[in-house]
Amino acid sequence: MADQDGDHESSSSHDRSHTCFRDWINLQKSDLDQLVKLLNPESGVEEEEGASSSSSSNKHFELCAKTVSHFEDYMRNRAELAREDISIYFAPSWCTTLENSLLWIAGCRPSMFIRLVYALCGSEMERNLSQFLLQGTSNGLLGDLSAGQLSSVNMLQLKTVREEEKLTSRLATLQEDIADQPLAVIARGATQVGETSEEADKALDDHERSMANILEEADKIRLKTLKELLGILTPKQGVDFLVASKKLHLSLHEWGKKRDRLHGRHRDARKPPPQSDEES
Amino acid sequence: MADQDGDHESSSSHDRSHTCFRDWINLQKSDLDQLVKLLNPESGVEEEEGASSSSSSNKHFELCAKTVSHFEDYMRNRAELAREDISIYFAPSWCTTLENSLLWIAGCRPSMFIRLVYALCGSEMERNLSQFLLQGTSNGLLGDLSAGQLSSVNMLQLKTVREEEKLTSRLATLQEDIADQPLAVIARGATQVGETSEEADKALDDHERSMANILEEADKIRLKTLKELLGILTPKQGVDFLVASKKLHLSLHEWGKKRDRLHGRHRDARKPPPQSDEES
Numbered sequence: 001m002a003d004q005d006g007d008h009e010s011s012s013s014h015d016r017s018h019t020c021f022r023d024w025i026n027l028q029k030s031d032l033d034q035l036v037k038l039l040n041p042e043s044g045v046e047e048e049e050g051a052s053s054s055s056s057s058n059k060h061f062e063l064c065a066k067t068v069s070h071f072e073d074y075m076r077n078r079a080e081l082a083r084e085d086i087s088i089y090f091a092p093s094w095c096t097t098l099e100n101s102l103l104w105i106a107g108c109r110p111s112m113f114i115r116l117v118y119a120l121c122g123s124e125m126e127r128n129l130s131q132f133l134l135q136g137t138s139n140g141l142l143g144d145l146s147a148g149q150l151s152s153v154n155m156l157q158l159k160t161v162r163e164e165e166k167l168t169s170r171l172a173t174l175q176e177d178i179a180d181q182p183l184a185v186i187a188r189g190a191t192q193v194g195e196t197s198e199e200a201d202k203a204l205d206d207h208e209r210s211m212a213n214i215l216e217e218a219d220k221i222r223l224k225t226l227k228e229l230l231g232i233l234t235p236k237q238g239v240d241f242l243v244a245s246k247k248l249h250l251s252l253h254e255w256g257k258k259r260d261r262l263h264g265r266h267r268d269a270r271k272p273p274p275q276s277d278e279e280s
Numbered sequence: 281m282a283d284q285d286g287d288h289e290s291s292s293s294h295d296r297s298h299t300c301f302r303d304w305i306n307l308q309k310s311d312l313d314q315l316v317k318l319l320n321p322e323s324g325v326e327e328e329e330g331a332s333s334s335s336s337s338n339k340h341f342e343l344c345a346k347t348v349s350h351f352e353d354y355m356r357n358r359a360e361l362a363r364e365d366i367s368i369y370f371a372p373s374w375c376t377t378l379e380n381s382l383l384w385i386a387g388c389r390p391s392m393f394i395r396l397v398y399a400l401c402g403s404e405m406e407r408n409l410s411q412f413l414l415q416g417t418s419n420g421l422l423g424d425l426s427a428g429q430l431s432s433v434n435m436l437q438l439k440t441v442r443e444e445e446k447l448t449s450r451l452a453t454l455q456e457d458i459a460d461q462p463l464a465v466i467a468r469g470a471t472q473v474g475e476t477s478e479e480a481d482k483a484l485d486d487h488e489r490s491m492a493n494i495l496e497e498a499d500k501i502r503l504k505t506l507k508e509l510l511g512i513l514t515p516k517q518g519v520d521f522l523v524a525s526k527k528l529h530l531s532l533h534e535w536g537k538k539r540d541r542l543h544g545r546h547r548d549a550r551k552p553p554p555q556s557d558e559e560s
């Protein structure tokens with residue numbers, strides 16, 4: 001994490017934010033390895049000989065809690081960094097363009113967690129039914145959600161979408177404020193377009209502080225939704241969900257990198273266009 | 281504009297999109313010069329000796345129409361480019377981070393046009409009242425909006441916000457679709473995270489096409505709102521509005537560049553972070 005590095009004083013907030021994200025990607029890869037090992041019976045970790053169902057459940061619970069605490073750490077670190085330099089978080093240069101096109105207030109939509117549960121539940125249900133009819137057993141994963149669990153997930157979805165819409169609307173107001181006093185009037189009164197003034201700097205600083213607040217609130221909704229969802233799922237289903245969620249996030253990062261390379265963008269492509277880059 | 285260059289075949293879609301944006305910024309600067317000259321009595325263009333009020337109004341009308349047609353050209357050009365490479369438009373590397381943090385579907389919020397009218401109307405109204413009381417004249421700019429005009433602007437605002445919300449909600453659905461079939465299931469089933477497959481590529485291509493459609497619809501709302509707004513304003517008020525709107529856009533671009541330099545970002549800052557950039 002960013003605050004474990006020794007050279008903070010000399011690096012820019014942009015570099016530290018980039019490092020923080022890179023560390024988060026690497027931590028997710030290592031968390032995913034552990035989650036997969038626990039879930040996969042072939043690894044021998046899940047169903048150890050003599051291991052009781054309750055101790056197995058404890059392991060799932062503990063790994064879920066550890067994974068969530070890593071997410072919490074990441075959000076705390078980036079909230080601090082965002083206080084120094086918020087704008088970059090709304091379109092980070094360290095993310096791929098695919099990832100950036102999917103952003104909602106500098107991260108994923110909390111409702112995506114729930115959509116993912118529905119998608120996996122649907123795709124597994126049929127397979128589970130065959131297994132149950134053939135072997136009389138079920139695997140206890142997301143395809144085995146009970147009617148009560150589905151109803152709780154549904155209620156969580158409604159609540160989450162409402163909270164998302166509320167914050168989306170606050171972001172809209174904040175963005176529109178730019179076209180109001182004082183910035184619109186300062187811009188209009190300027191002799192030279194873009195000339196700097198203390199008043200404009202102050203207004204932009206105020207705007208950035210409000211944007212940082214919105215980011216923190218969005219992160220709170222993301223974290224709360226994740227925790228409430230894991231509270232509805234059994235520990236084993238929770239591990240199943242976290243595996244799918246991490247795999248999707250990391251896959252999008254990799255697919256995005258490949259597509260950026262194909263389109264000739266990503267770092268090298270951030271050079272000036274063929275003709276002079278100068279704006280007259 | 282991008283399609284006037286001779287080296288298109290050899291340049292990437294990213295480079296051409298960057299060039300298209302740079303040309304648009306330059307065109308706006310030149311449009312702004314003409315608009316300011318027409319509006320400013322000191323320039324001698326607005327109130328030529330012997331010029332009738334009607335010919336002056338024609339000049340304002342023609343310049344408004346020319347400026348809007350430039351906006352239309354820009355949107356047509358970028359819509360074509362976005363069909364080749366849409367994701368980059370949601371967080372363009374050629375915009376400043378300040379501008380990117382204000383984006384709504386790859387551009388400004390249409391409701392910002394209306395917010396700007398209210399802001400300028402309010403700030404000018406007091407000044408105009410003093411002038412009217414002292415000299416018995418009014419300047420015919422945005423501070424002189426009639427009650428009827430204000431009511432029409434208000435109705436336009438309500439309609440625009442509704443359209444914005446509708447498209448915001450469609451974007452949300454499109455973003456959430458990523459966590460559904462087929463991508464969520466492909467990602468989950470992959471042995472190696474991010475491994476490519478024809479199925480994933482096809483799903484991402486479909487997703488990009490839908491994003492390009494949303495961008496075109498957002499551009500349509502932006503253009504329609506601008507045209508309807510200019511239809512409510514007198515030609516002179518229209519010129520006054522376009523001056524303020526261009527000045528705000530260009531100022532944000534310049535302020536953003538300054539803030540990017542201060543934060544050590546922008547191009548140079550898109551280098552790897554202090555430690556190795558490799559994700560393990």
